[in-house]
Amino acid sequence: MHTPKIYVIGLPRTGTTSFCVAMLDLGFTVAHTAYTQASMEKAQVIADTPIFCDYQELDRTNPDAKFIYLTRDLSLWLPSIQQLLQRMFKNVTRSDGGFNPILKRCFQTTFSPLTLENINSTDFLTSCYQRHFQQAQDYFNDRPSDFLSLDVSEPESYQQLLEFLSLEKPVKTFERINIGGKITAWNKIKHPLKIDANLK
Numbered sequence: 001m002h003t004p005k006i007y008v009i010g011l012p013r014t015g016t017t018s019f020c021v022a023m024l025d026l027g028f029t030v031a032h033t034a035y036t037q038a039s040m041e042k043a044q045v046i047a048d049t050p051i052f053c054d055y056q057e058l059d060r061t062n063p064d065a066k067f068i069y070l071t072r073d074l075s076l077w078l079p080s081i082q083q084l085l086q087r088m089f090k091n092v093t094r095s096d097g098g099f100n101p102i103l104k105r106c107f108q109t110t111f112s113p114l115t116l117e118n119i120n121s122t123d124f125l126t127s128c129y130q131r132h133f134q135q136a137q138d139y140f141n142d143r144p145s146d147f148l149s150l151d152v153s154e155p156e157s158y159q160q161l162l163e164f165l166s167l168e169k170p171v172k173t174f175e176r177i178n179i180g181g182k183i184t185a186w187n188k189i190k191h192p193l194k195i196d197a198n199l200k
Helices: 014-026 037-042 049-062 075-091 101-110 124-137 159-165
Strands: 007-008 045-049 065-068 148-151
Touching: 007 014, 014 045, 014 065, 045 049, 049 101, 049 124, 065 124, 065 159, 075 101, 075 124, 148 159
Parallel strands: 007 045, 007 065, 065 148
Antiparallel strands: none
């Protein structure tokens, strides 16, 4: 039986891990990132790379999918994304290996031109965030049943998610994960519905 996809298209450091953990708890198969065809097919919910970069193509190939854009206050997002990009810069930009090529393409596209000078510029990163959000809003402008913008730190956000997905579940709040710039929490989560990003 075909199960509609749920794509999380917010940028990194907007609460994607917290969102993915909540979706596991709601009974969905979830890939926080997906780098193989098998992981893309097996997960019902997919976030982060390559989703934030490729959502328009995924929409064309999955016409019944739902898209959730995670937002975050810029005053909180900017130092967090700066720290992440500074740590990732060498492996994202090197030509002789480094990170997964899909991850590299997505970051180099979304934060173009990806230079140390730009990473250290809050004006540059703000423009990347605003451009990405505006493009998504414009793209889904006339499709409110397919697109939800959500800030997981807001107390009503969990209820908004349940309503968007037409789920009758107890209302909770999103668990705060990856606080303080840490990005490894997803790797430590053990859950039978968690899908490996590199699933063969």
